[in-house]
Amino acid sequence: MNPLHVNISYTRGRETLARTQVLRRTWPVVLDLCVAAIGLAIFYAIVRIAMLWAGPPSEQMVVSLSPRALPQYAFYSVVRIFLAYVLSLVFAVSYGYLAAYNKRVEAFMIAALDIMQSIPVLSFLPPVMLAMIALFPTRHVGVELGAIVLLFTGAVWNMAFSFYSSLKSIPRELREAADINRFSWLQRLVQLELPFAAIGLVWNSVMSVAGAWFTLMACEMFHFGTKDFRLPGLGSYLQTAADQKDGKAIAWGLITMIAIIVAIDQLIWRPLIAWSDKFKFEQVESSQHVHSPLLHLFTHSNVLAAIARRTAEPLNEAIYIKLAARRKERLARAAEHPRTGEGLGERVVLWALLGLAGAGILMAAQRAVLLVRPVTARSTLSC
Amino acid sequence: MPQTIIRAEHVEKYYAQPSANRIQVIAPTDLQVFSGEILALLGPSGSGKSTLLRMLTGLSKPSAGQVYWHDQPIATTEPNVSIVFQSFALFPWLTVLENVEAPLQARGMDAAEQRRRGLKILDTVGLDGFQTAYPKELSGGMRQRVGFARALVVEPEVLFMDEPFSALDVLTAENLRSELLELWQKKTIPTKAIFLVTHNIEEAVLLADRIIVLGRNPGVVRTDFKVTLPHPRDRKSEAFTQLVDYIYKVLTQPGAQPPALPLVPVGKPAAEPRPAHYQELPHARPGGIAGLLELLLDHHGKDDIYRLADDLGFEIDDLLPIVDAGQMLRFLTVTEGDAEITPAGEAYANSEILRQKELFRKAALDNVLLLRQIVRAIDAKSDHTVPEEFFHDLLDEQFTEEVTLRQLETAINWGRYAELFDFDAARRRFILPERQSGPPDEPGATVDDPGSEIDG
Numbered sequence: 133m134n135p136l137h138v139n140i141s142y143t144r145g146r147e148t149l150a151r152t153q154v155l156r157r158t159w160p161v162v163l164d165l166c167v168a169a170i171g172l173a174i175f176y177a178i179v180r181i182a183m184l185w186a187g188p189p190s191e192q193m194v195v196s197l198s199p200r201a202l203p204q205y206a207f208y209s210v211v212r213i214f215l216a217y218v219l220s221l222v223f224a225v226s227y228g229y230l231a232a233y234n235k236r237v238e239a240f241m242i243a244a245l246d247i248m249q250s251i252p253v254l255s256f257l258p259p260v261m262l263a264m265i266a267l268f269p270t271r272h273v274g275v276e277l278g279a280i281v282l283l284f285t286g287a288v289w290n291m292a293f294s295f296y297s298s299l300k301s302i303p304r305e306l307r308e309a310a311d312i313n314r315f316s317w318l319q320r321l322v323q324l325e326l327p328f329a330a331i332g333l334v335w336n337s338v339m340s341v342a343g344a345w346f347t348l349m350a351c352e353m354f355h356f357g358t359k360d361f362r363l364p365g366l367g368s369y370l371q372t373a374a375d376q377k378d379g380k381a382i383a384w385g386l387i388t389m390i391a392i393i394v395a396i397d398q399l400i401w402r403p404l405i406a407w408s409d410k411f412k413f414e415q416v417e418s419s420q421h422v423h424s425p426l427l428h429l430f431t432h433s434n435v436l437a438a439i440a441r442r443t444a445e446p447l448n449e450a451i452y453i454k455l456a457a458r459r460k461e462r463l464a465r466a467a468e469h470p471r472t473g474e475g476l477g478e479r480v481v482l483w484a485l486l487g488l489a490g491a492g493i494l495m496a497a498q499r500a501v502l503l504v505r506p507v508t509a510r511s512t513l514s515c
Numbered sequence: 516m517p518q519t520i521i522r523a524e525h526v527e528k529y530y531a532q533p534s535a536n537r538i539q540v541i542a543p544t545d546l547q548v549f550s551g552e553i554l555a556l557l558g559p560s561g562s563g564k565s566t567l568l569r570m571l572t573g574l575s576k577p578s579a580g581q582v583y584w585h586d587q588p589i590a591t592t593e594p595n596v597s598i599v600f601q602s603f604a605l606f607p608w609l610t611v612l613e614n615v616e617a618p619l620q621a622r623g624m625d626a627a628e629q630r631r632r633g634l635k636i637l638d639t640v641g642l643d644g645f646q647t648a649y650p651k652e653l654s655g656g657m658r659q660r661v662g663f664a665r666a667l668v669v670e671p672e673v674l675f676m677d678e679p680f681s682a683l684d685v686l687t688a689e690n691l692r693s694e695l696l697e698l699w700q701k702k703t704i705p706t707k708a709i710f711l712v713t714h715n716i717e718e719a720v721l722l723a724d725r726i727i728v729l730g731r732n733p734g735v736v737r738t739d740f741k742v743t744l745p746h747p748r749d750r751k752s753e754a755f756t757q758l759v760d761y762i763y764k765v766l767t768q769p770g771a772q773p774p775a776l777p778l779v780p781v782g783k784p785a786a787e788p789r790p791a792h793y794q795e796l797p798h799a800r801p802g803g804i805a806g807l808l809e810l811l812l813d814h815h816g817k818d819d820i821y822r823l824a825d826d827l828g829f830e831i832d833d834l835l836p837i838v839d840a841g842q843m844l845r846f847l848t849v850t851e852g853d854a855e856i857t858p859a860g861e862a863y864a865n866s867e868i869l870r871q872k873e874l875f876r877k878a879a880l881d882n883v884l885l886l887r888q889i890v891r892a893i894d895a896k897s898d899h900t901v902p903e904e905f906f907h908d909l910l911d912e913q914f915t916e917e918v919t920l921r922q923l924e925t926a927i928n929w930g931r932y933a934e935l936f937d938f939d940a941a942r943r944r945f946i947l948p949e950r951q952s953g954p955p956d957e958p959g960a961t962v963d964d965p966g967s968e969i970d971g
Contacts, residue, residue, distance in 0.1 A: 305604040308574055312598050313618035313669070323617060327608040411608045414651055449626050456623025467591040 216283035228295030249289030287340035298329035316455035521548040526580035539733035555723035563734030597666035612646035656687035760852035797839035808864035
C-alpha cells in the first residue's frame, strides 16, 4: 500500500472528524440562541399586551376587516385564551386537591362542579362583565379580564374533574410509600400527585382550549345593557365579517384561525404530549413515542439548565429543608402536649366558620341576582 | 435479653357495621419486635398480615389497643422505618437515583449529602451505573432492588417488607433473598430488625429467626416460635422440611402441637376465637377438588401437602382452599401436614361424572351448613325461590363483605355443580334446578332460566 495515500486519508479523516465535532459542540449554543429569541419574543408580546390593557375602555372600537389587522387580532385572542387557560389550570388543581382531601366537603364540591359545568357560558356573561368593569372603570383591562373569566368558565370544569379523579385513583402503595417516607404536602404534590395526573390534565387541556376557541366569538363582542362592547380579536373580526356578509374577510379569518390552531398543536400540545409520556404509569416501556423538536430544544439547552441549576434547585432545597424542620417541630410539640379528647373546641370553631361563610355566600348571591336582573332585562330588550 | 423495639398491646382492627355486629379483621393481638431478629409474619390471604404491618409502622391506626416504639406511643414519635412493597411502589417518572433520594429530600437533607448517600446505597444493592435509568427500563428484580435501596437509604431502625419477593420469578427472588441475608448478617446495613410479611412458608423458614403464624377470620396469632437452624439453611435438610410441615399443619389445623424440633415458643399462642356458626366455605371449584383427589390417588392415597403443592407448582395460597374444601367434604383428612384420602374421596375420584355429582351432593348436604340451609329454604317456599339477599344477610353477621360475597359465589358454584339448586343471576335468586336427563353441562356453566328473563 502506498504510504503517502494512507497519510492523506488519515489527515482527511481527522479533518472530517473535527468538523463533526464542531457541529456537535456548537449545537447547544444554537439551541441557546433559539431559547434567547423565544425569550425576547415573549417580552415583546408582554409589552404589547400591557399597552392595550392599560389604555382607556374602547366602547366605540371599530373592528377593521382588513387582512392586515389579522395578525394583531389573532395575537390578542391567543393571549386571552392562554391566560384563561392558566387560570383554569390553577383553579382545577386547587379545586381538585381540596375536593379529594376534605372528606367533609368532597360530595358538596363535586356536586357544585357538576352544576357549574352544566351552566352555559353565556349565562355567566352579565354578572362577570359587571363585576370586572366595576373593578376597573377607567381602563380597558376590565373588559379584557371579563372576557378572560368567561373563557375560563368554558374551559375549567373538565380539567378540575380530571385532576380530582386522578388524585382518587393513585394506587394505595404509592401513597403509602410517600407517607412512610415522610413526604411533605409539597413533595407529594410535585413527585406523586401532579405527575400521576399529568397525562389526564394534558389531554383535558387540549379539549378545554378547543372549547375556548368555541366561546371566543361570544366573549369578544357583546351587547351589554345599552352599551356595545368590542374587543380587538379574531372572534370579533369573524363576527363583524359575518354581520357585514363579507365573504373574503370570513375566509381570511378562518384561514388565520386554522393556522393558529395547527401552530398551537405543533408548538404546544405536541411537546407537552411528548413530555407527558414519562408520566405514564406503566411497568414496561412502550415502544411508541411522540417526538417533538421543540421539546428537544428545551431539554438540551445549556442556558435553561444553568438557570434551573442556579435558581430553582437551591430554592427547592431550601423549601424542603424548611418543611422537614417544621414537621419535626410539630412532632416535638405533639410529644410535649399529647392531645386530649377529639378537639371539641376546634370542631365548634370550624363549624361556626363554615356557617358564617355559607351565610355570607348566600347573601352575596342574593345581592348579585338583584344587581343583574335589571341589566339582563334591558339587554334582552335591546337585542 | 434483646431490646424490645416495637410493642403492640391488644391491637385490633374492626369495621363497624350498621347492625350491632362488627367485622373483626384482626382480633386483639399482642406482639413484640426485638432488636437483632428477622421476624416473619406468615398467614393465608385474608389473615390481616398486611394490616398488622401497617399498624406497626403507623400507616394505619388500630381500632383499639396501642403500638409503642421504645415504650413511646407511636402517635407521639416518628419511628425511623421504611417499607419494601410487593408492587415496588416506585415513582415511574423519577430516575432510579431520584427515587432513592426522595426520602432523604423529605427529611430535609442537603443535595450533596443526598447524592452521596444515594450513590452509596445503589452501590450496596448492586445498581451501580443505573442511576439515570427509569424504573420501567429495568427488569422486575432490578426494580425491587431500587425498592430495597429506597428503603435502606434512610438507614431504618426496622425494615418492613410486605411480600417483597412474591412479584418476582423464582430465581430472581432466591437471588435477592440471599443478598438481603448477606447484607443483614454482615451488618452492612445498620438496620436493627427486619419484619417480613409473607405467605410463602419456605421463604419464612429460610430467612426468619422468629416466625409468627396468623390464622384468619379474624386474624389471630396461632403460634409464635423461634427458628434456631443455622444459616445458610438447607431446604432439603430434615429439620427444614419438618418445620415447613409443622407450619402447614398449624395453618390447616388450628390446634396442632409443635414437633420436637429446635424451636422455642415465644409467649402463649392466643386462645382460638369462639367457633363460628358457619364454616367459611373455601374458595375452591369442584373440578379442583376432583383434580387434587385424583393426584392423591396417584400418590397412593397419602402425601405431604408441601410436596403436592410442589408437584402442582402451586403456591400455598392456591392449594390450601382446595385442601380445606376436600377436608370439609370429608373426602380427605389432614394429619401432620399430610393429606390422606378417605374411602368417600376414593369413591368420588374413581367415579364417572354423574355418579360424582351424586356423591358430591351427598357430601355437601351432610357437611356444609350453608348449602343445606339453601336447599331447605327453597323446599320450604311455595314458589321454590329464595333471594340471595337472605343468605347474604345471614353471612354478613359473621364475615366481611368481601368474604361473604366470595362464599356466596362458591356456594352457587357448588350448588349448581351438585344440582342442589340453580341460581337466577338476573333476579339474584336461588331456584330449583332443572334436573337434566342427559349428561349434565360443565359446572358453573348453567344458563339462567330463559323464561324468567323474558318475564323480567
